Amino acid sequence: MKYIIFGLGNFGASLAQKLTEQGNEVIGIDSSMAKVDAYKEKISHTICMDATDEFTVSGLPLKETDIVLVAIGEDQGANIMATALLKNFEVKRLISRAINPLHEKVLQAIGVDEIVHPEEETAERWAKKLCLENVVDSFELNDDYSIIEVKVPNGYVGKTVREVGFRREFDLLVLTIIKRVEVKSILGKTKTESQIQGVASADNVLENDDILVLYGSNKDLQVFLKQKLR
Numbered sequence: 001m002k003y004i005i006f007g008l009g010n011f012g013a014s015l016a017q018k019l020t021e022q023g024n025e026v027i028g029i030d031s032s033m034a035k036v037d038a039y040k041e042k043i044s045h046t047i048c049m050d051a052t053d054e055f056t057v058s059g060l061p062l063k064e065t066d067i068v069l070v071a072i073g074e075d076q077g078a079n080i081m082a083t084a085l086l087k088n089f090e091v092k093r094l095i096s097r098a099i100n101p102l103h104e105k106v107l108q109a110i111g112v113d114e115i116v117h118p119e120e121e122t123a124e125r126w127a128k129k130l131c132l133e134n135v136v137d138s139f140e141l142n143d144d145y146s147i148i149e150v151k152v153p154n155g156y157v158g159k160t161v162r163e164v165g166f167r168r169e170f171d172l173l174v175l176t177i178i179k180r181v182e183v184k185s186i187l188g189k190t191k192t193e194s195q196i197q198g199v200a201s202a203d204n205v206l207e208n209d210d211i212l213v214l215y216g217s218n219k220d221l222q223v224f225l226k227q228k229l230r
Helices: 010-021 033-039 054-058 076-088 101-110 123-131 166-170 218-225
Strands: 002-006 025-030 045-048 067-070 094-097 114-116 135-140 145-151 173-184 190-199 211-217
Touching (some): 010 033, 054 076, 067 076, 166 218
Parallel strands (some): 002 025
Antiparallel strands (some): 173 190, 173 211
16 A cells, blocks of 8 residues: 655654555655655655645645555644645545644544544554554554454445354454444434444344454454455
């Protein structure tokens, strides 16, 4: 996959390096030449550029890039301006870093696809989340085993856990299923919430929009996630 990461601070640089190490093509961008030079051997490509300059940003391969991430953390104004600029360019998937709650509200108003909180989430976790298709979230227990949340592939909708054969076919355990359900507030308004269903059983039927919580080795999880079930 192809990524562009704006901002090579601790989080942005670490994420760019991990994505590069996993075989992805990454363009790391920062306004500091010192940072660009420091990471030019560790990231696929590095460019010294002002992320708020519309003309120079327009010269980047935005249409061919799968994910664009604004990781600028020191300058909140530059973060917002760069995010708005990229939103106007209609990139495929736009993720931006939030520095505080008010900043997050501004990013939501701009309409970013996802928001990063580096103080709470590691670059390792985001690297896995971005690289693995359909993964909603992940928690690495150690170098070999993880727990992940993954959207139910279309090919499994309507089947039971037993029929899919997670343990038999992939050597994975389904810990639980998270379902999106509509609930009514005391004012009568309807909203959608995520509800954990408890310990999964073999007879649970998988539905569209369900999220599976799976445990297994990273190797087996990779095999499962590479199944192109539509």
